[in-house]
Amino acid sequence: MNAQACFHCGEPNPASAPILARVQGRQHAVCCPGCKAAAEWIETLGLGDYYRLRSEPAQRNEAVADYSAWDRPALGRLHVRTSSADRAEVIVLVDGLRCSACAWLIERAMRGIEGVHDVGVNALARRVSLAFDPGRIKLSALLAALARLGYLPHPLTAEMIDSQRQRESRAALKRLVVAGLGTMQAMMMAVALYAGVFDGIDPSVREFFRWIGFLVATPVVLYSAQPFFRGALREWRVRRLSMDTPVALAIALIYLASMLNVFVGGHEVYFDSVSMFVLFLLLGRHLAMRARHRAGDVVDALSRMQPVLAERRDTAGYTTIAVHELEPGDIVRVGSGTAIPADGELLGPACRVDESLLSGESTPIARASGQALIAGSLVIDGPIELVVRRIGADSVLAGIVRLVTRAASERPKLACLADARAARFVVRVLVATVVTALAWAWFDPSRALPAALAVLVVSCPCAFALAVPSALTRAVAVLAQRGVLVVDADALEALARADRFIFDKTGTLTEPSFDRETITLIRGSLDEALGIAAALEQSNTHPLGLALRRVAASAPMKCAEALRHVAGAGVEGRIDGIQYRLGRDGFALSLTPAAARIHATIDALVLADETGEIAHFPISEQLRPGAATLIRTLAGAGIECEILSGDSAGRVARIAGLLAIGESIAAATPADKLARLSLLRAQGHVIAMVGDGINDAPVLAAADVAIAIGDGSAMAHAASGMLLSTSRLESLLEARHVAGEMLVRLRQNLNWALAYNLSAVPLAALGFVPPWLAAIGMSASSIVVILNSLRIGRRSGSSPNASNAPITLTKAGAREATA
Amino acid sequence: MNIILLLIPISLILLGIGIWAFFWAVNHAQFDDLDTPSLTPLSEESIAEHDTDES
Numbered sequence: 001m002n003a004q005a006c007f008h009c010g011e012p013n014p015a016s017a018p019i020l021a022r023v024q025g026r027q028h029a030v031c032c033p034g035c036k037a038a039a040e041w042i043e044t045l046g047l048g049d050y051y052r053l054r055s056e057p058a059q060r061n062e063a064v065a066d067y068s069a070w071d072r073p074a075l076g077r078l079h080v081r082t083s084s085a086d087r088a089e090v091i092v093l094v095d096g097l098r099c100s101a102c103a104w105l106i107e108r109a110m111r112g113i114e115g116v117h118d119v120g121v122n123a124l125a126r127r128v129s130l131a132f133d134p135g136r137i138k139l140s141a142l143l144a145a146l147a148r149l150g151y152l153p154h155p156l157t158a159e160m161i162d163s164q165r166q167r168e169s170r171a172a173l174k175r176l177v178v179a180g181l182g183t184m185q186a187m188m189m190a191v192a193l194y195a196g197v198f199d200g201i202d203p204s205v206r207e208f209f210r211w212i213g214f215l216v217a218t219p220v221v222l223y224s225a226q227p228f229f230r231g232a233l234r235e236w237r238v239r240r241l242s243m244d245t246p247v248a249l250a251i252a253l254i255y256l257a258s259m260l261n262v263f264v265g266g267h268e269v270y271f272d273s274v275s276m277f278v279l280f281l282l283l284g285r286h287l288a289m290r291a292r293h294r295a296g297d298v299v300d301a302l303s304r305m306q307p308v309l310a311e312r313r314d315t316a317g318y319t320t321i322a323v324h325e326l327e328p329g330d331i332v333r334v335g336s337g338t339a340i341p342a343d344g345e346l347l348g349p350a351c352r353v354d355e356s357l358l359s360g361e362s363t364p365i366a367r368a369s370g371q372a373l374i375a376g377s378l379v380i381d382g383p384i385e386l387v388v389r390r391i392g393a394d395s396v397l398a399g400i401v402r403l404v405t406r407a408a409s410e411r412p413k414l415a416c417l418a419d420a421r422a423a424r425f426v427v428r429v430l431v432a433t434v435v436t437a438l439a440w441a442w443f444d445p446s447r448a449l450p451a452a453l454a455v456l457v458v459s460c461p462c463a464f465a466l467a468v469p470s471a472l473t474r475a476v477a478v479l480a481q482r483g484v485l486v487v488d489a490d491a492l493e494a495l496a497r498a499d500r501f502i503f504d505k506t507g508t509l510t511e512p513s514f515d516r517e518t519i520t521l522i523r524g525s526l527d528e529a530l531g532i533a534a535a536l537e538q539s540n541t542h543p544l545g546l547a548l549r550r551v552a553a554s555a556p557m558k559c560a561e562a563l564r565h566v567a568g569a570g571v572e573g574r575i576d577g578i579q580y581r582l583g584r585d586g587f588a589l590s591l592t593p594a595a596a597r598i599h600a601t602i603d604a605l606v607l608a609d610e611t612g613e614i615a616h617f618p619i620s621e622q623l624r625p626g627a628a629t630l631i632r633t634l635a636g637a638g639i640e641c642e643i644l645s646g647d648s649a650g651r652v653a654r655i656a657g658l659l660a661i662g663e664s665i666a667a668a669t670p671a672d673k674l675a676r677l678s679l680l681r682a683q684g685h686v687i688a689m690v691g692d693g694i695n696d697a698p699v700l701a702a703a704d705v706a707i708a709i710g711d712g713s714a715m716a717h718a719a720s721g722m723l724l725s726t727s728r729l730e731s732l733l734e735a736r737h738v739a740g741e742m743l744v745r746l747r748q749n750l751n752w753a754l755a756y757n758l759s760a761v762p763l764a765a766l767g768f769v770p771p772w773l774a775a776i777g778m779s780a781s782s783i784v785v786i787l788n789s790l791r792i793g794r795r796s797g798s799s800p801n802a803s804n805a806p807i808t809l810t811k812a813g814a815r816e817a818t819a
Numbered sequence: 820m821n822i823i824l825l826l827i828p829i830s831l832i833l834l835g836i837g838i839w840a841f842f843w844a845v846n847h848a849q850f851d852d853l854d855t856p857s858l859t860p861l862s863e864e865s866i867a868e869h870d871t872d873e874s
Contacts, residue, residue, distance in 0.1 A: 170845050177841055181834060205823075212827055 006030045007039060007051070023051065041148060042105065067140040067147070069309055069320040070155065079155040079308075080139060087117060088134045092143070093127055094151040109149055113137065128153075155308070175224040176282050182220035183275040189213040190272035210269050214262050217271035221255045225278045227285065246426045247281060250456045257449055268450065273774070280782050310334075310341035313385070323391075330388045334379050342375050343390040354378040380564065421464070421750070425757070429459045436765040447767055454764035458774035463753035463781040470789035471749060475742035478793030484724055484735045491721025494705035496739035497686045501634055502677070503661075504691035505645035508709055509729075510621045510655055512544050514551040520604075520616040529615040530555035533607050536563065536573045536582045544605065545571075548617065570605070580614075582607045589613065621651065623658060626729035631659045633733055644673050644689075677702045690732065707732065741792050749785045756781045 007021060007028035020027045021039040030039060042051075070079075082088045094106070106128055110119040115136030120129040128151075130142055139155070146153040189209045196206055228251060231244030251274055258269040311318045313331040323341045326332065331347065334340050340353070350368045354377055367373060373386055375395045433455045440448035476486045486492060503509050521529060534552035537545035560573035560580075570583010581588040588606040605617040631641050642663035645652045652666035665676060680687055681704070689703030700706035707722045709729075724731055760777055763769050769777070844850065 166851060170850070173850055174842055174845055178838060181838060185831070185834065208824060208827075212831070215831070 067143040070140045086133045093154040179224035179279040183279045185216035186272040186275040213271040220275045307339045342388045343395045344386040344388045347385040352380040451767045454769045454774040458760045458764040467749035471746040474789045474792045491705045492739045498688035500685045509627045512547045522613045527555040535560040
């Protein structure tokens with residue numbers, strides 16, 4: 001670590017009067033009093049080794065903010081979960097948690113604080129969970145301690161601590177394990193009883209086994225099978241017949257009949273059948289749930305957009321209060337760069353806001369006095385004042401969160417179709433059961449119950465229930481292994497059916513890059529120019545911004561403020577008091593008189609300040625590896641491809657020529673793109689749109705299946721149904737292949753379930769199938785379905801598989817890309 | 820044969836203990852994240868060493 005950089009945070013030290021911090025017996029220069037305090041506090045805690053262990057410099061320690069507002073009881077109720085009088089828990093999202101040494105430091109430092117019971121740090125999720133004694137330490141003191149260490153804390157609401165998802169998956173896991181263990185025990189007892197039937201058994205031992213069977217099956221039925229009973233109750237209330245009704249009915253009937261037989265010493269007990277039945281059904285549900293949960297922390301991400309504190313105007317000035325204490329009609333002040341706490345109307349002069357969460361467009365929107373502002377959007381030039389109109393659950397943001405939650409918990413369309421089919425089937429089964437029971441009651445009353453049970457069990461909609469989720473889940477899992485994340489299961493079906501692929505150009509088919517050698521420098525040093533450019537692009541997710549940051553990775557990092565993105569033009573910001581612009585030359589040079597222009601380049605980003613140009617960054621564009629393969633294979637499968645790009649006609653035409661894409665539309669605005677999509681859809685095409693998840697979000701949402709290429713943050717955009725997390729474009733081919741295979745397997749599953757039921761039900765009704773055989777038949781039919789689904793994604797040599805063809809073609813694609 | 824009258828209840832009690840332990844583990848977040856903990860020993864080697872040094 002050099003003397004110029006701060007010992008704590010690594011930022012440059014001020015030239016005048018160095019501030020010194022004493023750590024492990026040596027004086028180290030630091031950049032500010034905040035860092036001095038942080039470093040010395042870490043030292044007094046005996047944690048000086050942090051500086052030896054860490055792999056990243058710490059976050060610069062700004063003056064510690066006031067966290068006392070967090071002690072308001074209204075906020076505490078929302079964020080702190082109190083488990084007992086002396087134990088409360090809070091989960092804090094921290095900024096600046098960069099490496100595992102940070103996790104170690106936080107854990108050690110927080111554990112040393114009086115009143116803290118337990119500290120858990122998850123470096124990956126950047127979350128710190130704190131268990132503390134609210135009587136001995138206040139939440140604000142904990143937050144301030146984190147801030148003193150240099151990590152800015154953002155407490156998460158208690159809702160997120162034990163979120164719906166977590167509770168659901170925990171409960172499901174418990175139910176599954178109880179059902180599994182219960183089934184094993186019940187089967188053991190059943191095997192002993194069956195052996196007894198053939199080889200003879202002491203009646204008292206038989207009685208004992210029956211009671212044990214009853215004992216182990218009871219938790220399975222009363223605990224594990226609860227979801228089915230609840231579901232049946234719900235279905236009954238809304239008068240809609242679905243899967244759960246016959247399932248619950250079968251479970252209850254078998255269990256009650258067996259229980260009766262145990263008590264009165266009747267003939268048969270079916271505890272093994274009922275347990276196995278519950279286990280298999282739960283297994284299917286569990287698989288479906290896991291697929292659903294993989295959709296990601298969308299709601300988490302959205303909820304974080306809404307601030308928790310607001311500054312309300314009172315008679316005596318402004319007080320900081322919790323957002324949910326706001327009432328409609330309150331007047332709230334919002335600072336520049338912070339999020340609006342509640343929906344309302346602007347008071348005072350016009351301002352600009354960033355409503356990217358609603359529109360996906362990060363271009364700031366001007367709002368005049370009296371116009372509506374939406375909670376969660378960012379104020380670009382503040383401070384402003386607004387009158388609160390709608391709060392909490394009524395706000396637009398809450399509506400979006402609800403929508404996304406529903407989308408995440410909604411059953412895929414395919415599954416709904418299967419459900420509808422199963423519902424009709426269920427009605428017939430119930431009718432068949434009743435008819436069987438009545439008919440046998442007429443001929444031979446003693447066989448009425450076993451035959452009716454056999455019909456109910458053998459015809460169990462198990463195979464139907466598993467047919468769709470097992471195929472969907474397997475396809476989703478296979479794709480996840482190959483770097484394709486399926487956010488919306490409906491997207492798989494649409495992908496298999498898609499007959500037209502539309503591609504965005506930059507970042508999708510091509511990869512922009514900058515070359516240090518070709519950068520034209522007008523003044524200053526190369527590293528400085530790159531540092532400024534990277535700082536301006538620091539929050540930009542456009543492929544050009546990413547490419548620029550990559551080439552500037554070795555340049556000294558600067559910090560830009562007042563960043564403003566202008567869609568289609570560039571970005572401007574202030575670094576060390578100087579206003580810079582970076583972007584298309586017309587935009588960048590508008591800061592300066594036209595005479596100062598030296599170079600005229602078209603395909604370049606221009607960096608300029610008030611006095612004129614600083615550097616030109618020529619953009620070179622390569623085809624992404626695999627792009628040629630992708631297009632050729634799709635064309636080979638008879639699928640039309642086209643490019644829909646906002647870029648200039650010349651460059652789009654060049655790429656279209658390289659890839660042999662017939663149709664291309666250049667210089668398209670988002671509105672043009674939407675119009676094109678709706679035109680194609682009106683013509684009856686099923687459209688797959690492939691693009692950059694963030695910048696193309698509105699267009700992606702309009703396609704039948706949206707495939708985003710990007711990183712994890714793009715997941716937050718519900719617009720994309722699928723996400724290619726790897727940079728390999730070929731994975732799209734594999735996804736298409738797997739999706740097609742899934743549809744085939746799914747149809748096979750449904751047909752098998754139908755064929756099995758049609759053949760088994762009559763036999764059972766005629767009394768040829770004892771309930772234990774019915775249970776085995778049911779299990780076997782489900783296993784066939786599951787095994788068939790597991791065949792998805794297995795690479796066979798004979799079929800024209802996506803994995804074989806592209807490899808040879810990739811080389812050709814790479815050659816073309818370099819040509 | 821009468822030994823099973825003792826052994827089976829014992830096995831059921833052990834099963835109950837097993838289920839109780841499993842519930843405890845689930846409730847204490849042991850099954851919430853099955854992917855990342857396997858990476859922690861790799862990424863925190865130096866810190867783990869340090870921990871043992873100190874304690």
